[in-house]
Amino acid sequence: MDSCSLEIANWRNHQETLKYQFDAFYGERSTQQDIYAGSVQPILRHLLEGQNASVLAYGPTGAGKTHTMLGSPEQPGVIPRALMDLLQLTREEGAEGRPWALSVTMSYLEIYQEKVLDLLDPASGDLVIREDCRGNILIPGLTQKPITSFADFERHFLPASRNRTVGATRLNQRSSRSHAVLLVKVDQRERLAPFRQREGKLYLIDLAGSEDNRRTGNKGLRLKESGAINTSLFVLGKVVDALNQGLPRVPYRDSKLTRLLQDSLGGSAHSILIANIAPERRFYLDTVSALNFAARSKEVINRPFTNESLQLHVLAPVKLSQKELLGPSEAKRARGPEEVEIGSPEPTASPASASQKLSPLQKLSSMDPAMLERLLNLDRLLGSQGSQGAPLLSTPRRERMVLMKTVEEKDLEIERLKMKQKELEAKVLAQEVADPKEKENCSPTMLRPLSHRTVTVAKPLKKAVVMPLQLIQEQAASPNTEIHILKNKVAGGLGYTYPELLARGRQKILDLLNEGSARDLRSLQRIGPKKAQLIVGWRELHGPFSQVEDLELVEGITGKQMESFLKANILGLAAGQRCGPS
Numbered sequence: 001m002d003s004c005s006l007e008i009a010n011w012r013n014h015q016e017t018l019k020y021q022f023d024a025f026y027g028e029r030s031t032q033q034d035i036y037a038g039s040v041q042p043i044l045r046h047l048l049e050g051q052n053a054s055v056l057a058y059g060p061t062g063a064g065k066t067h068t069m070l071g072s073p074e075q076p077g078v079i080p081r082a083l084m085d086l087l088q089l090t091r092e093e094g095a096e097g098r099p100w101a102l103s104v105t106m107s108y109l110e111i112y113q114e115k116v117l118d119l120l121d122p123a124s125g126d127l128v129i130r131e132d133c134r135g136n137i138l139i140p141g142l143t144q145k146p147i148t149s150f151a152d153f154e155r156h157f158l159p160a161s162r163n164r165t166v167g168a169t170r171l172n173q174r175s176s177r178s179h180a181v182l183l184v185k186v187d188q189r190e191r192l193a194p195f196r197q198r199e200g201k202l203y204l205i206d207l208a209g210s211e212d213n214r215r216t217g218n219k220g221l222r223l224k225e226s227g228a229i230n231t232s233l234f235v236l237g238k239v240v241d242a243l244n245q246g247l248p249r250v251p252y253r254d255s256k257l258t259r260l261l262q263d264s265l266g267g268s269a270h271s272i273l274i275a276n277i278a279p280e281r282r283f284y285l286d287t288v289s290a291l292n293f294a295a296r297s298k299e300v301i302n303r304p305f306t307n308e309s310l311q312l313h314v315l316a317p318v319k320l321s322q323k324e325l326l327g328p329s330e331a332k333r334a335r336g337p338e339e340v341e342i343g344s345p346e347p348t349a350s351p352a353s354a355s356q357k358l359s360p361l362q363k364l365s366s367m368d369p370a371m372l373e374r375l376l377n378l379d380r381l382l383g384s385q386g387s388q389g390a391p392l393l394s395t396p397r398r399e400r401m402v403l404m405k406t407v408e409e410k411d412l413e414i415e416r417l418k419m420k421q422k423e424l425e426a427k428v429l430a431q432e433v434a435d436p437k438e439k440e441n442c443s444p445t446m447l448r449p450l451s452h453r454t455v456t457v458a459k460p461l462k463k464a465v466v467m468p469l470q471l472i473q474e475q476a477a478s479p480n481t482e483i484h485i486l487k488n489k490v491a492g493g494l495g496y497t498y499p500e501l502l503a504r505g506r507q508k509i510l511d512l513l514n515e516g517s518a519r520d521l522r523s524l525q526r527i528g529p530k531k532a533q534l535i536v537g538w539r540e541l542h543g544p545f546s547q548v549e550d551l552e553l554v555e556g557i558t559g560k561q562m563e564s565f566l567k568a569n570i571l572g573l574a575a576g577q578r579c580g581p582s
């Protein structure tokens with residue numbers, strides 16, 4: 001119809017036509033250059049912004065996917081053109097005197113019958129796809145070749161292409177039986193402070209042909225291959241649907257193809273789906289099915305995400321004591337999207353415009369890392385307990401991944417501090433052995449056990465208000481108060497002196513706080529599910545409570561609540577009564 005839409009006959013109803021609207025439609029007269037310049041070239045610059053991108057050729061066997069992606073020496077396709085331009089771009093952007101140093105690597109693999117095979121090292125066998133704690137997908141052991149020129153690229157790519165699994169079906173003599181995945185990574189390092197790092201991944205994928213086995217004449221191995229191909233394309237369809245509908249579970253793991261593309265498909269990346277269709281009558285049903293798939297894919301909302309690392313002090317305010325402890329040489333790298341807001345609701349927002357929009361969450365760079373850690377621990381905890389519904393943070397998945405990364409960075413930081421502490425202690429011990437007097441000159445902070453010092457890494461703790469129980473009693477001095485009634489009854493009945501009874505109750509509460517599960521904690525008076533989770537989360541982060549009053553340090557529990565909790569539980573527990581709603 002025009003450059004964005006097409007119309008075909010409706011096979012169900014000959015009176016009607018099916019109309020499809022796309023970002024671009026390339027007809028029979030379009031050239032390889034038209035497709036490349038119109039739809040692929042514009043996304044390349046995003047790689048230099050640390051974002052991921054993918055280009056997939058989808059369609060029935062023989063419709064021209066390999067022609068579009070690879071082409072021929074006379075009519076080069078998307079892959080050679082993109083590589084040529086990308087290498088040129090990186091040379092320019094990474095030139096001496098420019099702020100970033102750039103390097104490019106390539107990997108080339110195929111997914112054949114749900115096996116991941118390294119085309120640059122065919123002997124390596126089936127490789128495993130993994131996800132790191134930041135949500136990045138990686139394949140340990142996959143060959144990565146540095147490339148600085150197109151000649152470099154061809155040197156690796158051409159022989160590897162010959163390793164690709166192809167077989168003949170009745171529809172296409174050299175039908176590709178596997179998904180061929182070319183991965184190009186652009187790494188950037190900032191030359192000056194704050195020495196940020198960025199990584200952008202580009203997947204260029206020639207998918208295996210979708211096919212109807214009744215028409216292909218496939219039997220035996222071909223039929224099995226076809227089953228695997230159709231399954232992974234079916235899962236790709238399910239992933240697209242889940243992304244469209246914003247479902248909490250996207251079935252990335254249901255096929256190797258979608259698992260691999262998890263961080264570069266849909267929501268968090270720039271994705272281009274090229275649906276190859278053949279205008280012949282015999283391809284009619286395949287054409288309708290490819291167009292329907294493409295139409296569904298078009299609905300996927302992209303919220304591109306920048307893979308960038310920052311030094312810790314850029315990400316979050318750090319206490320002076322921590323800086324001193326770390327020292328400049330130990331400055332930590334922590335990851336964050338800098339000013340890029342991930343939750344931008346605009347489906348096609350460019351990174352530039354996205355950066356000006358505020359996420360529903362407060363900016364990550366201004367969030368307290370200890371607070372993030374706490375929330376994330378709770379989130380994980382809820383996840384591990386199979387909690388359903390909206391995630392605690394109610395944030396998009398990619399954003400939570402960023403937070404997770406921050407948490408991991410903090411853990412590493414604590415580990416580093418521990419090591420440093422050990423070194424210092426060893427030094428001090430050595431000095432003491434050499435000269436015992438030296439001990440007196442040592443700074444007390446150097447000798448303090450690490451457990452007392454880690455608090456400097458996290459959010460500074462609120463000052464604990466240690467309220468003696470007698471004071472609580474005085475506050476509750478009315479003869480009508482629950483505590484007095486219990487005091488008289490229980491203290492007499494159990495044969496403990498009153499202070500003993502209180503100490504016993506206090507100890508029991510403390511034990512529960514330190515050892516009880518969220519469920520156990522819920523059995524206490526004034527502790528609901530939310531508070532129980534907060535307590536468990538706090539304990540995980542900060543270790544055991546040293547006294548019941550530490551409860552006040554838990555985010556979300558006030559001093560008043562702590563007092564009323566103490567009053568409500570202490571005597572009941574001391575008396576060995578079962579707490580919680582009866």
Ligand SMILES: Nc1ncnc2c1ncn2[C@@H]1O[C@H](COP(=O)(O)OP(=O)(O)OP(=O)(O)O)[C@@H](O)[C@H]1O
Pocket residue numbers: 059060061062063064065066067068172174175176177207208209210276
């Ligand atoms: N636009 C085109 N111009 C010229 N030749 C084309 C075009 N599209 C496809 N062809 C030719 O049609 C044949 C089949 O195309 P191609 O191998 O690209 O299909 P395919 O979709 O990759 O198939 P398969 O799924 O089996 O891999 C090839 O010989 C290819 O050169």
